Amino acid sequence: MNGKMHQRNFVYKLLWHLVHTVFTIFKCIHDIYLQLECKLIEWRLGNRCEAQILDNLQKATAKLKKMPKHLTILLGTEEPSHNDLAKLVLWSLTAGISFISFYDVQGKLKMNEEELKESVKRILPKTANVIWHNPECSYKNGFSGPKIHVQVLTQKDGHKALVETCKNLSKSNLEISIQAVDEDLRKQYKFPDPDLGIYFGDYFNLCGYPPWQIRLTEFLNIPSHHNLKDYKLINVLRRYNKCEQRVGK
Template identity: 35%
Template sequence: MALLYGLLWRLLLVLVHLHRTLVSWLRLRLRSWKGRLWERAVAALLLPVALLGFPDHQKKLNQNRDSNPSPVTGNRAASRRSQWLSDGQALEKLPVHIGLLVAEEEPSYTDIANLVVWCMAVGISYVSVYDNYGIIRKNNSRLLEEIVRQQQDLLGVDGSKYNVEFLSNGNDKHQHHVLSCRPVVKVLSPEDGKQSIVQAAQQLCRSVENKERTFKDISVSMLDTLLRESKNIPDPELVVKFGPIDSTLGFLPWHIRLTEFISLPSHIDVSYEDMLGALQQYASCQQRLGK
């Protein structure tokens, strides 16, 4: 009888877990659907006005008149750049390296590119983009194209002042230089997490086998050195996770001992205010570093 009660109890726990997961998914979809429905209604009412200020439409209107960008659009972009830089300087602390962990199956490259450009604009030097399925890495050229496009749309013609060094493989070869202060954008996948630890351990074993080192030379600090050399970027101080899953999903397990994690519901239709709120939350947190 006790065994039967135990099985029933486990079944109830599974049902409760499934119910919570379904409720979270429905809330996220409902919020996204409502937001898009409202945006479409407003767009339908204000379409004539919106078209006048829309950069792509304005560009088409000026093709036969003048090849120079619209002064209004340029002023708007300059104002945004100034505001974003001011927001970054107003924060008590700003991460040097931020990770964007996408815990959702279908990435939106436009929204991810927006996040990257916002991070660059407020003064963050390193941006890592990670998803558990490796989809973004397989399509890194598409993400790069979106970053370049969003630089032009969000930052205007002066967007070229924000250099990007795009790194997407284990050798960290420079695939593209968009710009001269050179923020670094790196695409990560699960291969850069646990797999990199395995590869570093194998490298140490081979060095012992080849008598380049002895087993007494192998230590945690040596493994740490190998792992950091393979990444060639500082540890992330902040990781912003997008999605309903409460997990790091294998994001650089060796490098996040002191990393602050902040969760947002989704990266789809994420706003600059959402991202700034996460940076403000990080700036106000006290990291005791184990003390």
């Protein structure tokens, strides 16, 4: 009896090791295939000029049924690459996205915001307008041609907004409620709540992103924003297009 049980356990272990080995080999082959596919796409698209990239982006996004009005970018722990983030602004403008915000928990992008503005200015078509927002000032209407609103946020901006809301509600005669707090925060941010959020890196972490803004945000991943290719943004927009946002239903 014990001999049969020992033999049966040996067979089970052998089968388990066999399945594990097959799965490991399959995963390795799959990972190699994905890497080769990415390299092939990069090789095919690597020699295109900027006009061809924008034309391809416009054609690809024109086929989508829905586009985010506000795209928010979570840098995570990555060092900001101003040239690549500038491309995101231009590509978002081309895709018809009206608002884009960058959230950098480290605050480095905010400290060097002028460099980002210069990087955007170098690649922006003369007919297009980028409208930069910050909590201290507001923009004026009157821009002609395509435009996109841009905002750089840090963790401190979320703290400041809560402090200002507390001050505003304490001075007013309004009853303090969730609705009153929500309305005041919206007035401060001026941007609509983001529809789509892109985070970089292997792990999703909000890193203190203001939670009242992302109740309905769909978060999707791109491994890194360094040396970013347009097809990666297109893939994210296609994935977002397939998402069903139930808005709490």
